[in-house]
Amino acid sequence: MATEQQHPDYDVFAAFCPSRNVFAELADKWSLLLLLSLHKLGEQRFSELQRSVVGVSRKMLTQTLRGLERDGLVRRTVHPETPPRVVYDLLPLGHSLAERVVPIAHWVEENSDSVLEARTEFDAAHGAACA
Amino acid sequence: MATEQQHPDYDVFAAFCPSRNVFAELADKWSLLLLLSLHKLGEQRFSELQRSVVGVSRKMLTQTLRGLERDGLVRRTVHPETPPRVVYDLLPLGHSLAERVVPIAHWVEENSDSVLEARTEFDAAHGAACA
Numbered sequence: 001m002a003t004e005q006q007h008p009d010y011d012v013f014a015a016f017c018p019s020r021n022v023f024a025e026l027a028d029k030w031s032l033l034l035l036l037s038l039h040k041l042g043e044q045r046f047s048e049l050q051r052s053v054v055g056v057s058r059k060m061l062t063q064t065l066r067g068l069e070r071d072g073l074v075r076r077t078v079h080p081e082t083p084p085r086v087v088y089d090l091l092p093l094g095h096s097l098a099e100r101v102v103p104i105a106h107w108v109e110e111n112s113d114s115v116l117e118a119r120t121e122f123d124a125a126h127g128a129a130c131a
Numbered sequence: 132m133a134t135e136q137q138h139p140d141y142d143v144f145a146a147f148c149p150s151r152n153v154f155a156e157l158a159d160k161w162s163l164l165l166l167l168s169l170h171k172l173g174e175q176r177f178s179e180l181q182r183s184v185v186g187v188s189r190k191m192l193t194q195t196l197r198g199l200e201r202d203g204l205v206r207r208t209v210h211p212e213t214p215p216r217v218v219y220d221l222l223p224l225g226h227s228l229a230e231r232v233v234p235i236a237h238w239v240e241e242n243s244d245s246v247l248e249a250r251t252e253f254d255a256a257h258g259a260a261c262a
Contacts, residue, residue: 012164022243023239027158029159033158104158109150112150117203122203
């Protein structure tokens with residue numbers, strides 16, 4: 001891995017390193033799914049994001065959006081209408097990360113069958129329905 | 132996103148879809164860091180993985196390795212020595228996923244400074260040290 005060549009001071013494996021902290025916060029299903037949705041569909045309101053990322057609770061969506069906004073990946077814009085219209089979209093930094101998440105989503109969509117088969121075999125060999 | 136073209140039946144956004152479940156389990160910091168470590172350093176014993184992925188507890192490492200083994204990404208091999216030597220390495224499916232995680236680790240290492248600056252600005256604007 002060319003990691004050290006690209007940024008000799010940062011290492012996602014080292015617990016004390018700032019990049020590890022950043023990696024740990026972003027390597028979360030809701031953060032990654034929100035990035036993918038905003039990258040794919042563009043600007044959305046809170047309710048649209050909630051429909052797009054099925055299963056996310058209001059609380060988790062609020063918290064995850066705030067984290068991504070704080071990280072400089074997502075922009076929250078309040079349009080002064082009546083009632084005010086609040087929309088979220090990706091900043092350039094967010095798009096650049098989302099572009100690197102898309103291949104993982106594609107991998108999952110292409111390889112879910114293999115993973116599910118492996119699970120069935122594993123569970124049969126270990127005599128359990130759950131890992 | 133070309134997702135639908137590649138696997139029309141699977142959609143990581145849909146809560147009821149098997150690929151969403153696979154995505155949710157893999158989009159976890161410990162799973163991704165373990166994949167990166169095994170991809171970068173190759174076959175490792177439990178204690179080597181624990182040193183490589185700093186901060187992971189024994190319990191979390193055991194649980195995450197078992198999940199990756201169940202998913203067909205990691206192979207656990209017991210060499211019949213005295214005492215038995217247990218090693219973990221990536222199966223081809225694991226390498227193919229890890230290759231797609233490497234660009235995210237690089238992105239984090241290259242952009243941590245921008246993220247940390249954004250956090251400082253956000254916290255100053257919102258009058259809080261925590262999000």
